[in-house]
Amino acid sequence: MTMDLRRLLESALPAGVEWAALRRVRSVERSYAAKDGAFESAALYEDEGFMIEVLSGGQFGYAGLAAAGPAAMAAAAARALELARSASGRSIHRFGTEVRPATALSYETPRGRRAAPGADLLAGGAVALSRAMRVSDKIVQASAEISTRDLETEYVSTSGAAICQRTHIVCYGCAAVAREGSTIQKRTLNGPRGRTRQGGYELLDFPRIEAEAARAAEQAIELLGARDCPSMRADLVLAPDQMMLQIHESIGHPLELDRILGDERNYAGSTFVRLEDIGSLRYGSELMNVSFDPTVAGEAASYGADDIGAPARKELVIKDGILVRALGSLESQARSGKAGVANQRAEGWHRSPIDRMANLNVEPGKDALPDIIASVERGVWMEANRSWSIDDYRNKFQFGCEYGKLIEDGELTRTVRNPNYRGVSSSFWRSLYKVGDASTFQVFGTPNCGKGEPNQVITTGHASPVCAFRGVEIFGGEQ
Numbered sequence: 001m002t003m004d005l006r007r008l009l010e011s012a013l014p015a016g017v018e019w020a021a022l023r024r025v026r027s028v029e030r031s032y033a034a035k036d037g038a039f040e041s042a043a044l045y046e047d048e049g050f051m052i053e054v055l056s057g058g059q060f061g062y063a064g065l066a067a068a069g070p071a072a073m074a075a076a077a078a079r080a081l082e083l084a085r086s087a088s089g090r091s092i093h094r095f096g097t098e099v100r101p102a103t104a105l106s107y108e109t110p111r112g113r114r115a116a117p118g119a120d121l122l123a124g125g126a127v128a129l130s131r132a133m134r135v136s137d138k139i140v141q142a143s144a145e146i147s148t149r150d151l152e153t154e155y156v157s158t159s160g161a162a163i164c165q166r167t168h169i170v171c172y173g174c175a176a177v178a179r180e181g182s183t184i185q186k187r188t189l190n191g192p193r194g195r196t197r198q199g200g201y202e203l204l205d206f207p208r209i210e211a212e213a214a215r216a217a218e219q220a221i222e223l224l225g226a227r228d229c230p231s232m233r234a235d236l237v238l239a240p241d242q243m244m245l246q247i248h249e250s251i252g253h254p255l256e257l258d259r260i261l262g263d264e265r266n267y268a269g270s271t272f273v274r275l276e277d278i279g280s281l282r283y284g285s286e287l288m289n290v291s292f293d294p295t296v297a298g299e300a301a302s303y304g305a306d307d308i309g310a311p312a313r314k315e316l317v318i319k320d321g322i323l324v325r326a327l328g329s330l331e332s333q334a335r336s337g338k339a340g341v342a343n344q345r346a347e348g349w350h351r352s353p354i355d356r357m358a359n360l361n362v363e364p365g366k367d368a369l370p371d372i373i374a375s376v377e378r379g380v381w382m383e384a385n386r387s388w389s390i391d392d393y394r395n396k397f398q399f400g401c402e403y404g405k406l407i408e409d410g411e412l413t414r415t416v417r418n419p420n421y422r423g424v425s426s427s428f429w430r431s432l433y434k435v436g437d438a439s440t441f442q443v444f445g446t447p448n449c450g451k452g453e454p455n456q457v458i459t460t461g462h463a464s465p466v467c468a469f470r471g472v473e474i475f476g477g478e479q
Contacts, residue, residue: 012073019055021157025349031147037131049349058094059087062352099330102160107304109168111200132210133176133217141177171196176217187220190241196445229419229476235379236472240442243464245385250425252357254394257328267453269392281323284429289363290318300445300461301358310342347456359461365435374410398422436465
């Protein structure tokens, strides 16, 4: 611990507190952006503060503060107690200390290169990436961004919890916009910010990324001469970078247990999943196995424990297509009586933790990529999300992708542009008929998943193999 948080907490508590915890969060974020081979912007954001939490009358109260002075801490503790007592008269469930484990642990992101390059090198790297995409006069805009986040969280409680976690996130993205006449196409590296990982600066292998950026620009130009994706009901093969969004929207958000209990209806809608579905719902085909796993080294939302001290461990959420548990924290588990996971997380020191997905992954299957393609008589391969829409129940959806290829008689044939597909979550996953093996498995993430009121923006990770679905409604303009 960088300061004696336990002594600070205990000295601030007023009478009547049954249990209390103090969380300190420090975040340092840097970003560097370039466009068309020229430096565009740089930013440094530092933030530090404290959240005190108390239990009284079966309810939790929270109060945040930006400074750790004894008087300010005592005032925050009194405010948290006031809020807990106010909530106790309106409660829907009475909580106890069983939902706040006395966990003691340390966690830090494994890193190969711990020392940060200078700002000049990172800004220069962004410039070089944007320049690498200028492969033709048809590229009318090329942009690149590199960002890092170092997050330190310390947590202590009066019941003995003592947790220190340090996570290090590196995110980079490139986008090339190509134009010919009235036709405009855009290609990125696995979506706008899909390359969000935990790790050190070994993730910024600039020669490799420059080559990948140039290839993305070449594909943007390729799309200019491609025909629109045909509209048809056919088989759909999704690359892992599009599976990232499919997992996030049609598995992650629908399975948040607080949403199932009704907590999100006022702000972000509900879910098609009912409480009684947990343990019995046929969510997908028997090939579908989905894990909540914040222990994966390098995935964006890995940690040792969540923000209330529940130890992180891998749990199957969907097993052989059956929904076996929801994405619910210890609090939501206590309210519902249903199995959950360690996922009560907060955006920062100024927010109380709520149920959030972390690393949510489709487990690899047994099918090699050539066998998946060979199984398709007529269909489309799609990569990288471009647009998305989903209803308030997280059920009916429509997603657009950057890049597609027709699959005809078991072979990848011509490139198509503007590929889109639509479906219904509760039946789409039941059409899953091929799941790629470990050789097709890739890890991605996003730094900007929003949820809660007030809104909290948080990092999530998603990993998946290539997956194939039967009889999907595909459209794109060509009849």
